[in-house]
Amino acid sequence: MINWANFISQCFNGLVLGALLALISSGLTIIYGTLGVLNLAHGAMFMLGGYAGWLAYTYTGSFIAAVFAGAIFVMIVGVVVERVIIRHFYHRPHEDQLLVTFGLGIVFVEAVRFFFGSLSKAVPPPPPLVGITSLGFMFYPTYRLALLGIVTVALLALYLMLYRTRIGMIVRAGIEDAVMVDSLGIDVYKVFMLVFGIGAMAAGFAGIVNAPVVSIAPDVGEAILVQTFVVVVIGGVGSFPGAVLGGLIAGEIISITSMFNPGYSYVMLFVAMTLVLVLRPYGLLGTAGRE
Amino acid sequence: MSREDQTPGGVSRRGLLWTGAGLVGGALLPAVVRPAFAVGDYPPIGTFPAGSQGDTVNIGAAVPHTGTYAVQGEDELKGWQLAVEHINNGDPLLKKIAPKVTKGLLGKKVNLLSADSAAKPNQAVQEMQTFINQSKIVLMTGSTSSAVAVALNKFAQREKILYVTGISGSNDTTGKDCVRYGFRQNFYGETAANAIGPVLVKQFGKNRKAAFMTPDYTYGHTVTQSVNDYLSKNAGWTMVTNQVSPLGTQDFSQYLTNIANSGAEFLINVNWGRDAVLSIQQAKQFGILPKMTLVVPYQIPFLAKETGPELTAGVYAATDFWWTLEDKYPLAKEFVDAFYKKYNYRPEWGANNAYMSFAIWARMVSGAGTFYPPDVIRQYEKGETFPSTVGDVHFRKEDHQLVRPVVIVRGKKPSDMKNKEDYWEVLEVVPGEPLMQKPDAFGCNLGDYT
Numbered sequence: 001m002i003n004w005a006n007f008i009s010q011c012f013n014g015l016v017l018g019a020l021l022a023l024i025s026s027g028l029t030i031i032y033g034t035l036g037v038l039n040l041a042h043g044a045m046f047m048l049g050g051y052a053g054w055l056a057y058t059y060t061g062s063f064i065a066a067v068f069a070g071a072i073f074v075m076i077v078g079v080v081v082e083r084v085i086i087r088h089f090y091h092r093p094h095e096d097q098l099l100v101t102f103g104l105g106i107v108f109v110e111a112v113r114f115f116f117g118s119l120s121k122a123v124p125p126p127p128p129l130v131g132i133t134s135l136g137f138m139f140y141p142t143y144r145l146a147l148l149g150i151v152t153v154a155l156l157a158l159y160l161m162l163y164r165t166r167i168g169m170i171v172r173a174g175i176e177d178a179v180m181v182d183s184l185g186i187d188v189y190k191v192f193m194l195v196f197g198i199g200a201m202a203a204g205f206a207g208i209v210n211a212p213v214v215s216i217a218p219d220v221g222e223a224i225l226v227q228t229f230v231v232v233v234i235g236g237v238g239s240f241p242g243a244v245l246g247g248l249i250a251g252e253i254i255s256i257t258s259m260f261n262p263g264y265s266y267v268m269l270f271v272a273m274t275l276v277l278v279l280r281p282y283g284l285l286g287t288a289g290r291e
Numbered sequence: 292m293s294r295e296d297q298t299p300g301g302v303s304r305r306g307l308l309w310t311g312a313g314l315v316g317g318a319l320l321p322a323v324v325r326p327a328f329a330v331g332d333y334p335p336i337g338t339f340p341a342g343s344q345g346d347t348v349n350i351g352a353a354v355p356h357t358g359t360y361a362v363q364g365e366d367e368l369k370g371w372q373l374a375v376e377h378i379n380n381g382d383p384l385l386k387k388i389a390p391k392v393t394k395g396l397l398g399k400k401v402n403l404l405s406a407d408s409a410a411k412p413n414q415a416v417q418e419m420q421t422f423i424n425q426s427k428i429v430l431m432t433g434s435t436s437s438a439v440a441v442a443l444n445k446f447a448q449r450e451k452i453l454y455v456t457g458i459s460g461s462n463d464t465t466g467k468d469c470v471r472y473g474f475r476q477n478f479y480g481e482t483a484a485n486a487i488g489p490v491l492v493k494q495f496g497k498n499r500k501a502a503f504m505t506p507d508y509t510y511g512h513t514v515t516q517s518v519n520d521y522l523s524k525n526a527g528w529t530m531v532t533n534q535v536s537p538l539g540t541q542d543f544s545q546y547l548t549n550i551a552n553s554g555a556e557f558l559i560n561v562n563w564g565r566d567a568v569l570s571i572q573q574a575k576q577f578g579i580l581p582k583m584t585l586v587v588p589y590q591i592p593f594l595a596k597e598t599g600p601e602l603t604a605g606v607y608a609a610t611d612f613w614w615t616l617e618d619k620y621p622l623a624k625e626f627v628d629a630f631y632k633k634y635n636y637r638p639e640w641g642a643n644n645a646y647m648s649f650a651i652w653a654r655m656v657s658g659a660g661t662f663y664p665p666d667v668i669r670q671y672e673k674g675e676t677f678p679s680t681v682g683d684v685h686f687r688k689e690d691h692q693l694v695r696p697v698v699i700v701r702g703k704k705p706s707d708m709k710n711k712e713d714y715w716e717v718l719e720v721v722p723g724e725p726l727m728q729k730p731d732a733f734g735c736n737l738g739d740y741t
Contacts, residue, residue, distance in 0.1 A: 003552070005552060006548065006549065006552045009548045009551075009552060010545060010548055010549075013544045013545050013548050014545075016544070017542055017544060017545075109357070113356075113357075113361075118356075118361040118362045118365060119362055119593065119596065119597060120362075120565060120568055120569075120597050122572070122599075132576075132577065132578040138548070138551065138552075139551065139577070139578050140577075141576040141577055141578075143576070144544070144576070213542070213573070213576070214541045214542060214569055214573075215568065215569065215572060215597070217361075217565060218357070218361075219357055219358055219359070219361065219539075219565075220541065222358075222539070223539050223540070223541050224541065254545060255544070255545040255548075258534075258545035258546060258548075258549065259545075259549060261535075262534050262535050262536060262545065262546055262549070263507055263535040263536075263537075265545065266537060
């Protein structure tokens with residue numbers, strides 16, 4: 001099955017998968033980079049975005065309403081969680097932060113399971129994006145093609161927000177040195193709240209735009225969380241460009257390996273992560289000392 | 292007594308013969324009939340007698356509430372809960388399977404403890420260890436993954452506590468990983484292959500090309516091998532690709548891309564639980580379905596409900612139970628009615644399998660008259676035929692596998708469904724005995740009783 005048509009198909013496949021991983025990872029990495037909190041509830045927030053969007057879709061029948069609902073609901077959840085819980089953990093050991101976000105993730109997942117059950121829920125793509133499209137070398141689901149565009153636009157928006165706005169400049173400064181930002185008279189805790197909200201929103205947005213591809217269930221974020229961590233480690237903790245690069249690399253590794261032996265797809269992903277950790281411990285685009 | 296019967300010693304000839312026969316018989320007795328222990332005379336083993344000394348006996352179930360098999364696990368748990376309720380109430384349905392059950396089992400209330408295994412073997416074993424330590428469970432159950440079933444099999448043998456599998460279709464469970472303390476109610480993957488294979492060949496002919504999707508653990512590998520062996524040896528089918536994916540895969544795009552480029556005519560999907568739902572939904576997204584014909588060798592509870600009947604219409608599958616068997620078997624009707632009354636939906640085969648596994652255990656314990664595990668095992672090994680929700684069945688003593696029919700179903704079109712749960716049409720109920728390979732075909736060696 002190793003032929004050019006399949007190789008190109010898998011490369012393209014990896015691009016789509018990688019773009020999605022990049023979006024989710026970018027949320028995780030800016031939260032960690034700015035707040036120093038490794039958010040183990042990030043997968044649950046991905047899931048919450050899917051469910052909020054599904055609910056909105058059920059009531060409105062509009063995919064666009066679903067996307068807005070998914071993203072905004074999870075941003076609100078992120079802000080509330082940061083205000084009520086996370087901010088009490090900024091000065092506590094990393095172990096405590098891991099435990100509290102891990103626990104939050106369980107609470108979110110089980111709450112959704114309690115209210116909506118374990119059966120998966122499907123969110124259909126908008127009618128113009130249903131079906132398959134011929135790319136010449138392969139047929140590809142039209143919505144997945146659109147997903148590549150949607151995610152690219154979302155990543156671009158995040159980039160512009162981080163690199164072309166004043167608030168983005170403060171966030172990036174916070175990633176480099178939060179104490180210095182605080183010393184300059186900027187209310188760093190408000191920035192933290194905003195960053196947590198934006199990071200969560202990225203996960204929520206990814207959760208709902210991915211729902212037409214992978215139907216949602218309470219555990220949908222669990223596997224994504226693991227892959228997202230690998231992406232962040234490969235790209236460099238706290239680096240937005242690193243998350244994008246790491247996502248694309250991870251997507252390609254998973255897809256191309258599967259062409260030779262699908263059983264080794266995820267093995268190769270972890271091999272790549274190990275290699276990066278050995279050769280460049282702070283990730284491909286990470287900065288030494290940023291943790 | 293006549294005079295001729297008297298011996299010189301004053302003992303009658305008949306008396307002497309009886310005495311001699313008694314002595315010879317007595318000498319042989321240990322070999323053929325075990326001594327009848329009074330309660331308290333049995334040597335301790337596993338959690339016996341501590342687990343059955345009070346007025347309640349505990350059963351431990353490590354069942355997935357989370358993860359890829361959560362939906363199936365929840366259904367399965369309901370089957371066990373209903374069975375426990377029926378045992379404790381002496382329900383007429385249960386008494387038809389286990390006539391010696393009164394209210395409770397041997398005068399004791401049965402209590403079911405359950406914990407989330409997430410379909411992970413290590414987690415399941417740890418939970419069972421906790422149940423043993425804290426609650427002295429007399430029976431273990433709970434698998435929706437054969438990896439868990441195999442792990443609990445070995446754990447049961449080590450701890451000398453009975454284990455009845457939940458859902459487990461791997462050939463290894465009562466094959467190379469069989470144990471004296473483990474029993475399986477649902478059939479081998481090999482049996483499913485032998486049942487559905489002829490149907491596929493009859494329907495689709497010879498020399499076809501098939502792509503397989505296989506979950507990467509014991510169930511997936513053994514079922515894929517059994518189905519492929521049958522189709523290739525008997526009808527010249529070719530496996531053009533086998534896409535092996537880890538349990539819990541969410542995005543099957545890379546696997547489906549390989550399948551789309553494989554030239555296959557059939558997609559034989561061995562994935563199970565949520566993996567099956569997602570891989571089938573995504574195969575549709577990629578246009579693989581309906582271009583290729585989907586086959587599900589081992590049916591998955593709730594598959595049609597989750598994917599929608601449009602995707603399962605015309606799909607052939609082998610299954611343990613489908614609720615419309617109520618038209619054929621009176622016990623099936625009683626079971627479906629009782630389940631529906633309690634849970635407000637019609638049971639899938641996981642729930643049926645769970646109910647039957649406990650009902651059979653209750654039959655064996657009440658038949659043995661004790662919870663002493665070796666005696667209960669011997670009761671199973673008698674191989675008695677007894678009624679079930681799919682007709683008469685019996686256990687094979689050599690591999691502790693239930694010999695039971697396999698139900699072949701085909702997915703209904705939405706327009707043919709008579710109600711919202713009428714997803715499958717029962718095509719055939721294939722008798723189990725002719726489908727079964729020899730007990731030692733997969734290397735079963737049961738091990739010791741004590």
